[in-house]
Amino acid sequence: MDRWQAMQIFVRVAETGSFAQTARILHMSAPAVTRSIAALEVLIGARLFVRTTRSVKLTEAGGRYLDDCRRILADMLEAEASAAGSYATPTGMLAITASLRFGQMHVLPIMTEYLDAYPSMSGRTFFVDRPVNIVEEGIDVAVRIGHLPDSGFTAIKVGSVRRVICGAPAYFEKHGIPSTPNDLKLHRVVASTSAWASPEWTFAGGQRVTINPTLQCNTNEASIATATAGWGVTRALNYQIGPALAAGELQIVLTEHEEPPLPIHILYPEGRHAPAKVRAFVDMAVSRLRANRLLN
Structure with missing residues (x-):
């Protein structure tokens, strides 16, 4: 048994919670993954997973072994990368994810600057308005808006929206300015039905208002464009409407009722063991995003 490979398979099963999904990701057969885990359990002399028809969960021993495997694998990868020179010099492909509009407006310019700085690198962007599993999707760095769940990944705060x-x-000249969140019920509301949308809008102090929109749009861009045209009011993240605000095409209301800002984080899995391509991009992105006045 190749213990190095078996440890990699074990870590991936622990992260995905699925033998079949691990097999697809690693381009292996499901029986091969099962045999590898079984051999590892025999070698260790302990059960690593509790298997049911619906789930695969770590045992207590498996949880302890996972921490050790991650540390050992990271140390081995660092040693190999250092010997090959890739730990010191950015090489290869860098994959980045962010929400669609934020990615296009604020991450893409950083990516192109990064590729200009490191001509031997190539890049891939994955900008979508839905949560992305960065392990399954093969993503190196994610830019996330909102409060993060505990993942064990390295997270660096770079701003807020x-x-x-x-x-x-x-x-507003024609229909008046709402003075309280409940006043929105008297206005024509344009709502987005994108992945992050909710019919219940929250405000300061935990106040919640159920919105019955006059018009629903399937993208944030469409709802913002409709509001910019003067047809109604909408809700957006302030960075999304930055250009329209600067041009005087949009006006923010109910500022005293806003809920606390949402943090922006750069997220990546490897921490201090990250290869040079990740560390170089993260350093550049942290600097550029923290300097962006629209995000602070």
């Missing part, structure tokens, strides 16, 4: 209510000045 506000969730705001906005509309065109001409709309």
Whole structure:
């Protein structure tokens, strides 16, 4: 048995919670994954997983072994990368994910600057408005908006954004400015039905208002464009409407009722053992995003 490979398979099964999914990710057969874990359990002399028809969960011994495996594998990868020179010099492909509009507006310019700085690198962006499993998708670095669950990944805060209510000045001149969140029920509301959308909008102090939108749009861009045209009010993250605000095309209202800002983090799995390509991008992204006045 190749213990190095078996440890890699074990860690991936622990992360995915699935033998079949691990097999797909590692381009192996499901029986081969099962045999590898079984051989590892025989070698160690302890059960690593509790298997049911619906789930695969770590045993107590498996949880302890997972921590040790991650440390050992990271040390081995660092040693190999150092010997090959890739730990010191960015090489290869860098895959980045972020939400669609934030990625296009703020991450893509950093990526192109990074590729200009390191001509031997190539890049891949994955900008989508849904949660992405960075392990399964083969992502090196993620930029996340919102509070993070405990994942064991390295997270660096680079800024924050506000969730705001906005509309065109001409709309407010005609229909008046809402003074409380409940006043939104008297206005034409344009709501996004994207993956992050909710029919219940939250405000300061935990106040919640159920919105019955006059118009529903399947993208944030469409709802913002409709509000910019003066047709109604919408909710957006302040960075999304930065250009329209600067041009005077949109106006933010109910600022005193806004909920606390949402943090922005750069997230990556390897921590201090990250290869040079990741560390170089993270350093650049932290600097650029923290300097962006729209995000602070």
